[in-house]
Amino acid sequence: MKDKTIYVLHANICKALANPIRIEIIEILGETEMAFSDLQTETGVLKSNLSQHLSLMVSNGILIQRKEGLKAFYKLSSEKIAIACRIMREILIDNLNKQHELVKLL
DSSP states (O other), X not given: OOOOHHHHHHXXXXXXXXXXXXXXXXXXXXXXXXEHHHHHHHHOOOHHHHHHHHHHHHHTTSXXXXXXXXXXXXXXXXXXXXXXXXXXXXXXXXXXXHHHHHHHHO
């Protein structure tokens, strides 16, 4: 029987991404690094809530945190994360378009 560890790790990443705020954070960060305070301003999420989201994303390897003095900065651990999210959004749009076409046929 083959080792299924990779499936567990994959599922953990998907769980970490399964939140609209976290997906928004990925989109905001894109190819840039941003300070915690700027992310808070951009998302409008309360400080404690944003801190929890960022901590989960760091612990799952989605984000990298860098500290400079008292400031914390965040960036994507890989550009592939943003690419994967863009692909998922394209699939979502494709599915919505298909549903729209089906409704037009009714």
